[in-house]
Amino acid sequence: VKVSELGEFGLIARLADALASRDVAESSGRLVVGIGDDAAVWRADGVALIATTDTLVAGVHFLPGRTPWRDVGWKALVVNVSDVAAMGGTPELALVTLALETDTEVADIDQLYQGLGEAAQEFGVTVGGGDIVRGPAPSISVTLLGRAQVDEAGEPMLLRRDGAQPGDLIAVTGALGGSEGGLRVLRHGDQSEAAQPFVRRHLRPTARVQAGRAAIAAGLRCAIDVSDGLLQDLGHVCRASELGAVVWRDKLPIEAPLDALFGPDEALRCAVAGGEDYELLFTGSQEQIERVRREGSVPITVIGEMVIAQEHTPQLLDEHGREVAVLGRGWDHLRGS
C-alpha cells in the first residue's frame, strides 16, 4: 500500500494509533489536545501552550519562479498563525527550518527572510531559532508556539473541532474563494487588473487572531481555520463533534468578483472546495456570534447550522433545500486533490 492510497488524513490517524499506547504525558494530564486538531495544546504548570507546524514545499505549495520568495516567507509563518488563531490563542515563538538546494541564491533567501520578518512583526511573533538542511527541493517549515487564555480555575479556554453542539449556527470570517481564485490566476498567468487582488489574497493571506480571541471572549468553544477547503474543514468539525452540518449556498460570502472572472459555478467551487483562505469557521449561538461581530473589525457571516445526522459530513443546500453537488471537496496533501 502506497501512502497516496491512504492519504494524508489516513496517515495522521495511523500515527495517532501508533503512538497512543506509548503516550506518557497525556496520561499525566499535560497534553490537553493531541493529534487531530489545528494545533496541540499542552499544560506546563499554569501556562497553556499551543504548538503547531506547517510546511511549504516548492512545486507543491508554491510555484518556483512565479511565487516571490518574500511572499513564501510571509505565508510560511501566517499559515501557522492561522492554526493558533483557530484554537483561540495568541502566537508567540517560531522556529524555522529551511531545506535548500546548494545552488539556491542567497538573494532569494534574503527575500524569504524579509517576508518572514514582516509576518513576525505583523503578528508579534519572535523567531527564536531553527535548522537549515540540504534538500532536493526548497521547503520552509515553521513551528509556532502560542498561548491559550486560561479560565479562573486555570483551565485553558480553547476553540476545538469537537466543541460543536446541535443547533449551533456556523459562521465564517471574511470572504471565501479568493485564494483559490488567485492560484488559478497565477497558474494561467492572467495579468488583468481585476485578477490581481486574488493573487495578493493567495500570496499574502492574513490570519484571524483577533477574531479567534474575540470568539473565546464571547464564549464560543468550536472553530477551525479554512485552509483545505470549507466543506472539508467543516467535515473535520462534523466528525470530531459527531454531528452533521448544513451550509446554505446563498449565504456564502463568496469574494464578489470571482463570479465575473470564472462564472458562478467555478466561483462556488473556489469558495467551498478551494483551500488557503485562512478564514475562521466557528459554531455557536446567534447571540455569541453577534458578540464576536461587535468585538472585531472583520465581517462575520452565518452560513449554516450544525445538525444531528447519521452522516457526520456537511451538506451544501440551495434556496429550495436541495443538495448542491460540488466536484472536489478539498485538499489532501498526499493524494494531491
Next chain:
Amino acid sequence: VKVSELGEFGLIARLADALASRDVAESSGRLVVGIGDDAAVWRADGVALIATTDTLVAGVHFLPGRTPWRDVGWKALVVNVSDVAAMGGTPELALVTLALETDTEVADIDQLYQGLGEAAQEFGVTVGGGDIVRGPAPSISVTLLGRAQVDEAGEPMLLRRDGAQPGDLIAVTGALGGSEGGLRVLRHGDQSEAAQPFVRRHLRPTARVQAGRAAIAAGLRCAIDVSDGLLQDLGHVCRASELGAVVWRDKLPIEAPLDALFGPDEALRCAVAGGEDYELLFTGSQEQIERVRREGSVPITVIGEMVIAQEHTPQLLDEHGREVAVLGRGWDHLRGS
C-alpha cells in the same frame, strides 16, 4: 552568491540579522536564548521553555535502502532530545513533520512511527501533532519542546554556549567517533561482527538528558552536544564565549575498536571531526565535573581546557604540546563537508 558558498552557519547568522531589528518578544524579555544556541529558550510566566528543531533528509542524513526506517524514526527524535539535554532541560512535547513521496510504502512509514514511538517512550516525550506534506524526497522534521529548571528567583538555569570561563576544564560524556565509524561501515557495506556496534551507534544514538540535568545541579552553565564534530562544536563554544580552547589528543575517549578498524589517524579523525555522537561537552571546574561524574552513570572524561586566546577556535595538541592537524573539522549542512 549561492547558499553553498555562504554555508549553513553564514545563513543562520544572516537570518538572525534579518530578524533582529524586528524582534518583538525579546525586547519585552520573554526570549532568553535566541538563534545560535542548541535550542531557543523562552519565558512564559513562571515556565522556562526550551524549543528546538532538527530535520533528517533521505540521501543527506540517512541512506535510503540502507538505513532502516525504524532507526530513522528513532534518530529523528533523539537528535532533538540531545539539543534539549545540551541546554540542561527535560524534553516533553514533540511535533513531527513528514515530507513523503506519494509512492512511499505505508509499511515503511509504520516502521518510522515505531522507531519514533520507541524514542518517545525512552525519553518520556509525547508526540502531540505535526504535518504531512508531499515532497521530492522523504524527510522527517521534529520540533521538540522541553523545560528548563528555574532557580529560586524564577530564572532559568541553562547550559549555554556562551557560558565558558577561562581556566574551565572541558569534559565530554561517553566515547567519541563511533557514529562516524558506523557511517563508514554502512557506506562500505562491511558485514564483519567487529563493525556492527558502530553501525548501531550511528543508527541508534542516545541523548544525555540525565548528564545535562546533573550538570545543572552541579552548577555548570556551559555545554553543547557533539553533533557536527567535536572541534567544530567546541568552536561554537569558543566563539560564543570569546575564548580559545586546547584539547589534549591523548585524553580523548576514542571508541577503542575504531583504531583496529580504521587505524589511529582515521580513528582520531572520526573522534574530532566525525559528527553525530550526541555526547555532551561541558566546561567547568574540576570539582563541578566530579559532581556530575558522581551523579550519573555515564563516563565523563576531561579532554582539555578553555584558555584566553586571540583566536576563538580550539587547538588539538599532542603529548608534547604541539598542534595536531586534522583534515576536515566538522559538518556544514549546506557545504556538505
